[in-house]
Amino acid sequence: MKLRVSEELDIVRVRFSDNEIDESDEVLPGTIYDYDKDGNLVGIEFLNASKVFGNTLAAPPKTKVTKSVAKASKQKADAAKLWIAA
Numbered sequence: 001m002k003l004r005v006s007e008e009l010d011i012v013r014v015r016f017s018d019n020e021i022d023e024s025d026e027v028l029p030g031t032i033y034d035y036d037k038d039g040n041l042v043g044i045e046f047l048n049a050s051k052v053f054g055n056t057l058a059a060p061p062k063t064k065v066t067k068s069v070a071k072a073s074k075q076k077a078d079a080a081k082l083w084i085a086a
Contacts, residue, residue, distance in 0.1 A: 005049070012049040017042045 002015040019036035021043065026032050030052070034043040046052050 010047070010049050012046040012053065013043060014045075015043040 004013045004015075005011075006013075017036070017040070019040065019042045021034040022037040023035045024032050024045075025035070030047040032045040032047070033041055034045065036042050
């Protein structure tokens with residue numbers, strides 16, 4: 001899956017496959033589904049994305065990672081590895 005954001009054009013595009021787009025259908029105003037020649041959904045495009053997603057598309061502010069945050073993240077990752085291995 002690929003996600004492309006164009007702040008300049010105010011568009012968000014999600015691609016589920018690299019298949020060539022054969023047909024597109026605007027299912028809701030500003031929401032376009034893209035299909036390949038076999039009718040499979042290969043992507044979704046959101047026009048006027050800032051209205052749909054708000055400021056969630058903006059780059060997050062840079063934050064300093066503290067040792068306690070890094071340690072907690074490592075503990076979660078280790079726990080996930082144990083759970084997957086079980």
